[in-house]
Amino acid sequence: MALPANVYKDLEDIVGSRNISGDPAVLDSYRYSLAHTAIHLGPFFDTFTPRGACVLLPGSTEEVRAIVELCNKHKIKFKASSTFWSAQGFPSEDDTIQLDMRRMDRILDIDKKNMFAVIEPGVIGATLQAEVMKVGLNTHIPGSGCSCSTLASATSYFGSGPSNLYGGWHYDNLLGLEWVMPTGEILRTGSLGQGCGWFCGEGPGPSMKGVARGFLGSKGSMGVYTKCAIKLFAWPGPECLPVEGTIPAYRTPLPDNFKAYTVAFPSWKAWADAAYAIWDAGIGYLAHRQFNMFGRDLKFAMVKILTDPTKTLSDLEELLADPEVQEITEQSKREFQIILVGMTKRDIEWQKKAFDEILERTGGWKVEAMDEPHIHDWVLLYMIRLGHKNLNLVFGGGYDGCFGLLGAADYGASNAEEAALFKKKWEKRGAIVDAGGDCMMGPIGGQGGGGTCLWENFTCFDSADRESTEGTFEFFDACTRFGLEKGWGVGMEKWNAVARGPDGKTTSKKKRDTIHLGSPQPSVFRYQHRVREAFNPNDLGDAYYETLDDT
Numbered sequence: 001m002a003l004p005a006n007v008y009k010d011l012e013d014i015v016g017s018r019n020i021s022g023d024p025a026v027l028d029s030y031r032y033s034l035a036h037t038a039i040h041l042g043p044f045f046d047t048f049t050p051r052g053a054c055v056l057l058p059g060s061t062e063e064v065r066a067i068v069e070l071c072n073k074h075k076i077k078f079k080a081s082s083t084f085w086s087a088q089g090f091p092s093e094d095d096t097i098q099l100d101m102r103r104m105d106r107i108l109d110i111d112k113k114n115m116f117a118v119i120e121p122g123v124i125g126a127t128l129q130a131e132v133m134k135v136g137l138n139t140h141i142p143g144s145g146c147s148c149s150t151l152a153s154a155t156s157y158f159g160s161g162p163s164n165l166y167g168g169w170h171y172d173n174l175l176g177l178e179w180v181m182p183t184g185e186i187l188r189t190g191s192l193g194q195g196c197g198w199f200c201g202e203g204p205g206p207s208m209k210g211v212a213r214g215f216l217g218s219k220g221s222m223g224v225y226t227k228c229a230i231k232l233f234a235w236p237g238p239e240c241l242p243v244e245g246t247i248p249a250y251r252t253p254l255p256d257n258f259k260a261y262t263v264a265f266p267s268w269k270a271w272a273d274a275a276y277a278i279w280d281a282g283i284g285y286l287a288h289r290q291f292n293m294f295g296r297d298l299k300f301a302m303v304k305i306l307t308d309p310t311k312t313l314s315d316l317e318e319l320l321a322d323p324e325v326q327e328i329t330e331q332s333k334r335e336f337q338i339i340l341v342g343m344t345k346r347d348i349e350w351q352k353k354a355f356d357e358i359l360e361r362t363g364g365w366k367v368e369a370m371d372e373p374h375i376h377d378w379v380l381l382y383m384i385r386l387g388h389k390n391l392n393l394v395f396g397g398g399y400d401g402c403f404g405l406l407g408a409a410d411y412g413a414s415n416a417e418e419a420a421l422f423k424k425k426w427e428k429r430g431a432i433v434d435a436g437g438d439c440m441m442g443p444i445g446g447q448g449g450g451g452t453c454l455w456e457n458f459t460c461f462d463s464a465d466r467e468s469t470e471g472t473f474e475f476f477d478a479c480t481r482f483g484l485e486k487g488w489g490v491g492m493e494k495w496n497a498v499a500r501g502p503d504g505k506t507t508s509k510k511k512r513d514t515i516h517l518g519s520p521q522p523s524v525f526r527y528q529h530r531v532r533e534a535f536n537p538n539d540l541g542d543a544y545y546e547t548l549d550d551t
Contacts, residue, residue: 002022002053003022003053003054003076003097007070007074007076008020008022008054010070011054011056011067011070011097014056014058014063014066014067014070015056015057015058015059015063015067019056019057019058019059019103020054020055020056020057021054021055022053022054022055024051026055027051027052027054027055027098028048028051030051030052030055030084030090030098030100031048031049031050031051031090032048032049032084032086032087032089032090033048033463049087049090049091049092050091050092050093050094050095050096051094052079052091052095052096052097052098053076053094053095053096053097054097054098055097055098055099055100056097056098056099056100057099057100057101057102057103058099058101058103058104059103059104060104061178061180061186061226061227064080064099064180064224064226065180065184065186067097067099068180068181068182068183068184068223068224068540069184071097071540072182072183072184072538072540075538075540076095076096076097076540077091077093077095077096077097077539077540077541077542078096078097078098078099078540079091079096079097079098079099079220079221079541079542080099080101080121080220080223080224080225081098081099081100081101081152081220082101082102082121082122082148082149082151082152083102083122083124083147083148083149083152085144085148086144088157088219088220088544089152089219089220091542092542092543092544093542093543096542099224101120101121101122101149101224102122103122104120104121104122104226105120105121105122105123105127106119106120106122106123107119107120107123107127107128107131108120108227109198110131110132110135110137110232111198111199112135112136112137114199115137115231115232115233116175116198116199116229116230116231116232117131117132117139117229117230117232118176118198118227118228118229118230119150119151119227119228119229119230120151120226120227121149121151121152121225121226122149123149123150123151124146124147124148124149124150125139125141125142125145125146125147125148125150125153125386126146126147126385126387128150128230129141129146129385130240132232132235133235133237133238133239133240133241134239134240136234136235136236137232137233137234137235138163138167138232138233138234138235139167139230139232139233140159140161140163140164140167140168140169140170140173140230140233141161141162141163141384141385141386142157142158142159142160142161142170142386143158143160143161143162143288143386143442143443144389145386145387145388145389146385146386146387146389147387147389150170150230151225151227151228151230152220152225153170154170154171154173154174154228154230155174155177155212155213155217155225155228156213156217156218156219156220156225157216157217157219158170158216158217159171159173159217160442160443160446160454161288161386161443162286162287162288162290162337162339162383162386162443163233163285163286164287164443164444164445164446164447165278165284165285165286165287165443165444165445165449165450166233166284166285166286166341166449167233168231168233168447168449169446169447170230171209171213171217172231172447173230173231174201174209174213174228174229174230174231175190175191175198175199175200175201175228175229175230175231176188176189176190176191176192176193176197176198176199176200176201176228176229177189177190177192177201177208177209177212177225177227177228177229178192178225178226178227178228179208179212179223179224179225179226180223180224180225180226181222181223181535181536182222182223182535182536182537182538182540182541183535183536183537183538187206187208187212188205189201189205189206189207189208189209189212190202190203190205190206190207190209191203191204191205192205192229193205193206198229199229201229211531211535212225214528214531214545214546215524215525215528215546216546218541218544218545219544219545220541220542220544221541221542221543221544221545222531222532222535222536222541222545223535223536223541234343236257236341236342236343237254237255237257237258237341238254238255241254241381241384241385242254243381244377245309245374245378246309247309248306248309248388248391249306249307249308249309249374249378250378250381250387251307251374251377251378251380251381252377252380252381252384253373253377254377254380256345256348257341257342257343257344257345257347257348258339258340258341258342258348258380259339259340259341259348259352260337260338260339260370260376260377260379260380260383261337261338261339261340261355261366261367261370261371262291262332262335262336262337262366262367262370262371262379263335263336263338263359263364263365263366263367264331264332264333264334264335264364264365264367265334265335265362265363265364265365266334266363266364267334267363268334268413268414268416268417269410269413269414270334270362270363270364271334271336271362271364271409271413272408272409272410272413272414273361273362274358274359274362274364275409275444275445275450275453276409276450277358277361277362278338278355278358278444278445278450279445279449279450279451280450281354281355281358282449283340283351283354283355284338284339284340284351284355284444284445285339285340285341286337286338286339286341286383286384287336287337287338287339287443287444287445288336288337288383288441288442288443288444289335289336289337289440289441289442289443289444290336290337290382290383290441291303291337291441292335292438292439292440292441293391293392293439293441293458294391294395294435294439295433295435295436295437295438295439295458296329296333296420296435296436296437296438296439297320297329297434297435297436298316298320298435298436299329299332300325300328300329300332300369301316301319301320301322301325301329302316303370303375304319304325305319306378306388306391307374307375307378313394328367328369331365331367332367333438335367336444337379337383338355338444339379339380339383339384340352340355392458393460395433395435395460396433396460396461396462396463396465396468397462397463397464398460398461398462398463398468398469398472399458399459399460399461400458400459400472400476400492400493401456401457401458401459401491401492401493402423402456402457402459402475402476402479402491402492402493403419403440403455403456403457403479403483403488403491403492403493404454404455404456404457404491404492405419405440405454405455405488406452406453406454406455407452407453408451408452408453409444409452409453411453412440412442412453412454412455413453415455415486415488416438416440416455417438418486419438419440419455419457420436420437420438420440420457421437422437422478422479422482423437423438423439423457423459423475423479424436424437424438425437426475426478429471430467430471431461431467431468431470431471431472431474431475432459432460432461432468432471432472432475433459433460433461435460438457439457439458439459439460440455440456440457440458441455441456441458442454442455442456456492459472459475459476459493476493476494479491479493480493480494484518489518489519489520490515490518490519494515512543512546512548513548516546516547516548517548522548524546525546525547525548526547526548526549528545528546528547528548529547529548529549532545532547
């Protein structure tokens with residue numbers, strides 16, 4: 001439905017004629033393919049998020065506030081997004097106004113002494129990282145990669161990645177926040193709320209972080225975050241990463257105080273024990289089970305391709321038949337990557353010795369093939385920068401996560417093999433990529449330098465093939481049933497698609513309530529219902545804000 005002409009004109013007066021469009025072709029460019037849900041959406045290629053009523057590019061907090069006030073006046077839903085990583089960055093309901101925040105892309109301040117930066121929504125991780133490295137600092141890059149909005153990750157979603165271990169999750173790093181609430185009022189949280197600057201998100205002014213973010217962030221459904229301060233951490237490397245090589249084999253040789261390892265273990269218990277020991281020792285800068293996203297059986301062959309610019313995906317089958325590749329693949333079943341970084345020469349030498357002792361105690365080993373100089377330097381750049389996230393889609397153009405076991409290291413480790421075997425049986429049916437069942441990737445460390453691991457089992461499929469997309473959806477349904485039977489709860493496969501339903505609208509209340517009631521803490525969603533009632537009385541957000549009403 002097109003906006004009434006008078007409403008369109010009022011919005012145009014706010015942002016200017018160059019920064020608004022109701023052209024259907026432009027609006028269709030702001031839609032996201034939901035190919036794996038095709039079985040529920042009727043015609044096979046009709047698998048996109050809804051078309052918005054119009055798209056706006058605001059350039060300031062004042063413009064955002066005026067837009068939100070106008071939406072309240074006319075009871076029109078709105079959705080703000082920065083870099084549009086996934087379906088949850090797009091409206092889940094028809095006739096929603098899409099706010100594209102890319103014009104607000106300034107780094108407003110870098111406070112070297114107090115180690116934080118103040119940014120707008122359009123600042124991506126790559127830009128912020130490049131700027132803060134010049135003053136000896138670094139920023140957390142979430143698993144979605146360096147092309148994504150730092151503010152969106154910190155305020156509105158998960159914010160997890162390899163530097164959880166040393167730098168903390170993005171929600172840990174969120175300091176002062178400027179929030180245009182769903183009513184149009186502006187709230188400045190923490191120290192910012194008392195005019196004391198951006199340095200603290202929890203006081204002396206109102207904290208409100210839990211209300212603003214909600215469960216895994218509000219995903220653009222509870223107003224617009226227009227500025228935030230983000231905590232930074234030490235970077236004892238060069239002011240500019242010395243990148244060498246050519247696509248996709250970019251690499252960075254760094255000084256001797258940097259060392260990248262891929263380490264593997266004889267059992268999942270040993271794997272988990274090593275994670276606990278790393279946390280207890282306080283060593284490590286980055287740690288992630290990163291390349292397992294390609295799959296247990298395919299990962300080393302993929303590393304060989306990605307570190308050699310003469311090779312392509314067409315070489316995959318030949319590499320998989322290579323006995324040396326097979327041997328290294330077998331060695332690397334239960335592995336993760338870790339980057340040790342020393343603040344001084346003595347520091348890195350101590351960390352290396354401590355790490356060697358951890359491997360000796362747990363029976364782990366360093367995968368020597370991953371220490372070849374060209375591979376080692378490629379891993380360094382990959383883990384520090386996360387600039388290769390297009391590779392999430394390399395096998396067939398579509399992927400999503402399932403299970404997503406989140407908890408202490410031995411929780412995921414004790415269930416990893418069973419989840420992998422379950423997925424491997426489905427891989428043999430042909431709808432999803434046959435990668436060995438275990439495609440579980442995620443950070444080795446959560447809040448406070450330890451505490452949790454995440455096990456997101458990547459599922460890759462051909463998004464242009466009906467049999468593959470429908471088979472993937474069947475697999476995700478099976479994962480949910482299996483997870484509930486095992487007591488794991490509803491997995492990522494449902495959280496990622498919860499706001500979609502058969503008619504292109506939101507999933508039925510009954511189905512959503514079933515998912516929320518099956519979670520470990522359903523009361524979270526009851527509280528979020530109350531928050532929405534209080535802070536968003538006209539319900540102008542969308543269905544990605546997870547609620548469970550008391551009735």
